[in-house]
Amino acid sequence: MGRRVLLGTLGLGALGVVAAPTLQRGMESFLGAAADKDPTGLTGLLPNGGGFRYYSVTSSVPRRNATNYRLTVDGLVDRPATYTLDELRALPQTRMVRDVQCVTGWRVPDTPFEGVRLSRLLDAAGVRSSARAVRFKCFDGAYTESLTLKQARRADVLVALRMQDKDLSHSHGGPVRLYVAPMYFYKSAKWLSGITVTEKVEPGYWEERGYDVDAWVGRSNGRDDEPTS
């Protein structure tokens, strides 16, 4: 009997893996609909319950606001710069609505992001001809990311100040985060504090730990999600 229950559980587990794509689609649409009408927010705690998950690689992240936030742009540029939050807000803003896809599987549909195109900041700094890549630093003190210069110049890469039509909150990486629409969300570094133009791509925090550097949604990390941009 005990053996039968054990083997039965194993069998159900294997069956679950096989049937998962179908089950998951059903769950997502059901829970997505339920989450819209759920004032308690409990559906957000269920698997595939929708919504963002909070990931931080450090034990605590300092808080920055309009008075003490600074974004530096340096490296292989002619005019290194430092921006305050108000200066970033004064630049032309771009609003984009795309799906957010995390490499761990969750996806949040139709999420508006708004901010300054990264290409605008790069152009303002005057990127030198020897430059090939851009490196990002974060004020959590640990997280890093990189893009090739070509990727960084894409129109769908933002230095984001707003998300879901609200100022970026601390837990979402505010006041300023990177937003790389066509890539898995680990590329969209939270708590952005530095942009350094470099000669070559240096793998970022999670990329040192096995994730792909070129993190196109649906074409990297062994995943086949629907592209986001």
Added chain:
Amino acid sequence: MSPRADAPAPSDSRVRRFSRAERLVHRATAALMGVCVVTAACLYVPQLAELVGRRALVVTLHQWSGLLLPVPVLAGLASRAFRTDLTHLNRWGPHDRVWLRSALRRLPGPRPAAKFNAGQKIYASWIAGATLVMLGTGLMMWFTHLTPLVWRTSATFVHDWLALTIGIVLAGHIGMALGDPEARKGLRTGSVSGEWAGREHPLWRP
């Protein structure tokens, strides 16, 4: 089948229930499972993730405690007492059906059980199977290059939902233990009162 009234265990004496090896197996498994559950919660529940952070460290703890989770049971196989208990857990008698029906219908009165009651038997084999499923799906998510990509998303799906189920079942397991100090004493000291043994496990002949 009614509990036999002959030769009841003496009510005032202590009855040996678990050997040292068995208690160690339970304690080590419980500790590893505890680390698994706590780290899982810190990875999964947004408020806890925000509180704890240190994602790479928490992931490492979770992976290793999960990988080691079956080890105490495997090591326990070296103990004769533990192997005997596995045999008891695996054996399903007519009295187990009576116990289960009476428990499910919440009927009052004594329920027949040998060393392990039907609920403990089902729990033990289910949690063993569930642990192995978690281990398998966990390994697929950990060593992402070993399996085809579709499997990994599927493994994540099973891992997430089974984790939730295990959490609930485990809470039940701990809840039952909290409600029965003598059962806890059995796993802490190795022996239980004869009165308890006669009441909870009337068919058990130690």
